[in-house]
Amino acid sequence: MIRNIIKLGWKNVWRSPTRSGVVIVAVLLGTWAGVFLSAFFTGMVKGYLDNQFDLTVPHIEITHPQFEDLYSPEHTIPNAETLLRDLARHDSITSIRTQSLANGLAQSPRNNFGVTIRGVDPDSTHSIENYLEEGSMLSNQQQNPVVIGQKLADRLGIGLESRLVLNFQDTNGDITGGAFRVVGIFDSFSSVFDESNVFVSRPDLNSLMGLDNEIHSIQLTIPAFDNADKLADHLGQKYPNLQVTTWGEAAPELQYTYEMTGLMMYIVMIIIIIALVFSIINTMLMAVLERTRELGMLRAVGMNKTRxxxxxxxxxxxxxxxxxxxxxxxxxxxxxxxxDTGINLSAFAEGMNAYGLSTVIYPSLPPIYYLNITLLVAVASLLSALYPAWKTIQLNPIEAIRKMN
Known part of the structure; x- marks a missing residue:
């Protein structure tokens, strides 16, 4: 009997092909739009996080416990060379970068602006190379080279090969500085970062601050950034005299964004499914009302309410x-x-760069999401059926037959 009811239900769907086709197309387009929008937002967030990890926030950062408060240059990492050798033996660490850091003032004949001065090793690769628009990165053959962002260059009114004076505090607390020559100009995804960061050679910066080969910051990259807490706890126990900071602690807004990504995907889909549910309920109510006499006849010949x-x-x-x-x-x-190809949104580059977003979005979704959406649609379809089906069993067989005569 169940098989007969299923066959009857399937035949009834196609009694009005146009109406059923409209509902099916609506479900098709709604499902497609919801899943694709979820993938688009996921890709946007993933690109945002990858950009931040690539340039501004490391997965894990190791510093002197007192350094982060005021960027005081005297608070360097003790026994840094030994620590670096130990970290290089960790299989879970894919890259290690070292920096000397200072907060200071960048000055040109036309203007000045507060910046973070990042002293990096000239011979090592840095992600900023991917954003170079003009010139080259730092090298040991240059004298006091500096790489600056395009936004800062525009603010200071300087260009390639221009002279730039950087003033900052040395280890004695005195104001020191030096003249640097612009050898490269970068233009990254973040206009804020471009305007407030400059890159110089670590030996040059250390010399002006009164340091030898000391290091202020060790930045670690791991294969999966969501495992940063586990590795940071391990390193914190192994090196209790150092400050080990994860990306979530350094940038809580990134942690919040990451945690909200999954929820956001389902919210988008649920909103679309709710709209589809009302559309399906409306269609089925119309079908039930049009078939009042037929349903009354089925009840009259012995089909019970359950069937x-x-x-x-x-x-x-x-x-x-x-x-x-x-x-x-x-x-x-x-x-x-x-x-694979990405969605190019370069037409909105200025607005997106202000928020640190990439202009090319690569939509992506975890495979489990497709299964969850299938279950969500199945539940929605059952909920859509309840009210029309309930209205059906409320019909009085005799009144239903007479009503249509």
């Missing part, structure tokens, strides 16, 4: 589950295509 209820539920589920798998498949194709 009538089940038949309407099957009709609703069929309407939903025909469109949903096609929508999921189309969304997978779309996400796969744009996940």
């Amino acid at each position: 009538v209820f089940t038949m309407v539920v099957y009709e609703t589920v069929f309407l939903t589950m025909v469109g949903a798998p096609i929508g999921l498949f189309l969304s997978w194709l779309t996400i796969s295509f744009y996940g």
Whole structure:
């Protein structure tokens, strides 16, 4: 009997092909749009996080416990060379970068601006190289070279090969500084970073601050940034006299963004599904009202309320589950295509750069999301069926037959 009810439900779906087709297409497009939007937002957040990790916030940073308070140059990492050798033996660490840091003032004949001065090793690679627009990175053959952002260059009114004076505090607390020559100009995803950071040779910066080969910051990159807390706890126990900071502690807004990504995906999909649910309920109510006499006849010849209820539920589920798998498949194709090629939003580059967002978005979704969406659509289809099916079993068979005569 159940098989007959299923067949009857399937036939009833196609009694009005146009109306059923509209609902199926709505479910298809709604599923596609919801999944693709979720992938788009996920790709945007992932790109934002990757950009921040690449340039501004390391996965893990090791400093002197008192250094982060005021960037006091005298608070360097003790026994840094030994520490670096120990860290290099960790399989879970993919890259290690060292820096000397100072807060100071960048001056040109036209203007001045407060900046963070980052002393990096000239012979080592740095992610800022990926954003160079003019010139080159630092080298040991140059004398007091500096690489600055395009925004800072515009503010100071200088360009390549221009002279730039940097003033900052030395280890004795006195104001010191030096003249540097611009050898490179970068333009990254973040206009704020470009305007407030300059890169110089670590030996040059250390010499002016009164340091030898000391280091203020060791930045670590690991394969999976969400494992940073575990490694940081291990390093904190091993080196209790040092400050070990994870990206989530250094930038709580990034931690919040990461934690909200999953929730945001489902919120987008739930909003679209709610709209689809009301559309399906409206369609099924119309179908039930049009078939009042027929449903009354079925009740009159012996079909009980449970079977009538089940038949309407099957009709609703069929309407939903025909469109949903096609929508999921189309969304997978779309996400796969744009996940490789990217979506270019360079027309909005200025606004996106102000928030540190990439102008090319690569949509992506974890595979489990497709399964969860399938279950979510299935639940929505069952909920959509309840009210029309309930209205069906409220019909009085005799009144339903007479009503349509």
